[in-house]
Amino acid sequence: xxxxxxxxxxxxxxxxxxxxxxxxxxxxxxxxxxxxxxxxxxxxxxxxxxxxxxxxxxxxxxxxxxxxxxxxxxxxxxxxxxxxxxxxxxxxxxxxxxxxxxxxxxxxxxxxxxxxxxxxxxxxxxxxxxxxxxxxxxxxxxxxxxxxxxxxxxxxxxxxxxxxxxxxxxxxxxxxxxxxxxxxxxxxxxxxxxxxxxxxxxxxxxxxxxxxxxxxxxxxxxxxxxxxxxxxxxxxxxxxxxxxxxxxxxxxxxxxxxxxxxxxxxxxxxxxxxxxxxxxxxxxxxxxxxxxxxxxxxxxxxxxxxxxxxxxxxxxxxxxxxxxxxxxxxxxxxxxxxxxxxxxxxxxxxxxxxxxxxxxxxxxxxxxxxxxxxxxxxxxxxxxxxxxxxxxxxxxxxx
Numbered sequence: 001x002x003x004x005x006x007x008x009x010x011x012x013x014x015x016x017x018x019x020x021x022x023x024x025x026x027x028x029x030x031x032x033x034x035x036x037x038x039x040x041x042x043x044x045x046x047x048x049x050x051x052x053x054x055x056x057x058x059x060x061x062x063x064x065x066x067x068x069x070x071x072x073x074x075x076x077x078x079x080x081x082x083x084x085x086x087x088x089x090x091x092x093x094x095x096x097x098x099x100x101x102x103x104x105x106x107x108x109x110x111x112x113x114x115x116x117x118x119x120x121x122x123x124x125x126x127x128x129x130x131x132x133x134x135x136x137x138x139x140x141x142x143x144x145x146x147x148x149x150x151x152x153x154x155x156x157x158x159x160x161x162x163x164x165x166x167x168x169x170x171x172x173x174x175x176x177x178x179x180x181x182x183x184x185x186x187x188x189x190x191x192x193x194x195x196x197x198x199x200x201x202x203x204x205x206x207x208x209x210x211x212x213x214x215x216x217x218x219x220x221x222x223x224x225x226x227x228x229x230x231x232x233x234x235x236x237x238x239x240x241x242x243x244x245x246x247x248x249x250x251x252x253x254x255x256x257x258x259x260x261x262x263x264x265x266x267x268x269x270x271x272x273x274x275x276x277x278x279x280x281x282x283x284x285x286x287x288x289x290x291x292x293x294x295x296x297x298x299x300x301x302x303x304x305x306x307x308x309x310x311x312x313x314x315x316x317x318x319x320x321x322x323x324x325x326x327x328x329x330x331x332x333x334x335x336x337x338x339x340x341x342x343x344x345x346x347x348x349x350x351x352x353x354x355x356x357x358x359x360x361x362x363x364x365x366x367x368x369x370x371x372x373x374x375x376x377x378x379x380x381x382x383x384x385x386x387x388x389x390x391x392x393x394x395x396x397x398x399x
Contacts, residue, residue, distance in 0.1 A: 048073075078097050079095060121319055159186045165182075189265060200351075206378075224248075233298050234296070250275065297346065348362075348395070
């Protein structure tokens, strides 16, 4: 490629200037807006180099930037492609499909390359995580996943075909699309399908327990999505549990406003929404006297199970933040649980891979609330499917 070396130099400048104060995708957008000389193809190639570099975590410390960028491209791509001109024959002749083989090659050719630092926080991982597989997964860009809503499968298949978008059916309702697929104008978003990671979709299996709470065929289930964010779990609950009395809350007013628009598209019109800071005792009058059959707590967390999508976090995250998130999670649980009815379910979810935010939180709930019985817990290993990795735990409140 004619300008490959120029792209490397531009990427090096951008990476050096980045300080982690904002998400890297936004930083890139601002940089390119201020430097109009870069065309769309330039931006695409420079962005690819930058993201490949961040995918290598701290493994390239001590290696010259130019060489580190080339090694990152080698590690993150199954074939040389447009970058072939950057590499000598030895590298080109040793470009296997298997990621672990590429790691071994770089280890043997770059003295300072340290593959144990691909994910710099291994000592904090949940014990259920397979370390090597998980670390290697960060070198691979995750897929984009959609969940087909009940009864909408023909619409979605037709819309994807008309748009020429390739997909892989993981199940009848879960489709994997190439990352970067443009879905604007493809079918009816949130009505036909929702953009939702594979692992997030798998929480539906645990939500099924909520059906036991229905007191009659057409009776509703009272649900509180206490950290609702974009509302994805609420829409999932609607599709899994059917008739429900839904309450959603979040600390951010803007989130609640956006959520109402999404619910409108999704056909969810019967619900109560409110702003609530659950790091403090509940003061919202809307919740006074209310009790719920199911509380969904998709807790704020480090997001470490999603860093394949934001790989700059591999170099920017400070492990001291784990205890900060854990403290916040404990506060939220303490303030939400009193709103759970006897025999009701509490569903705790994170997109973290850290033991302090997952298994340690189970221990906290069991020790602080002895009337809460752990029904099921699971690490959803999305790293095996080019997806996020999540943790779920379902508790039942005893009489």
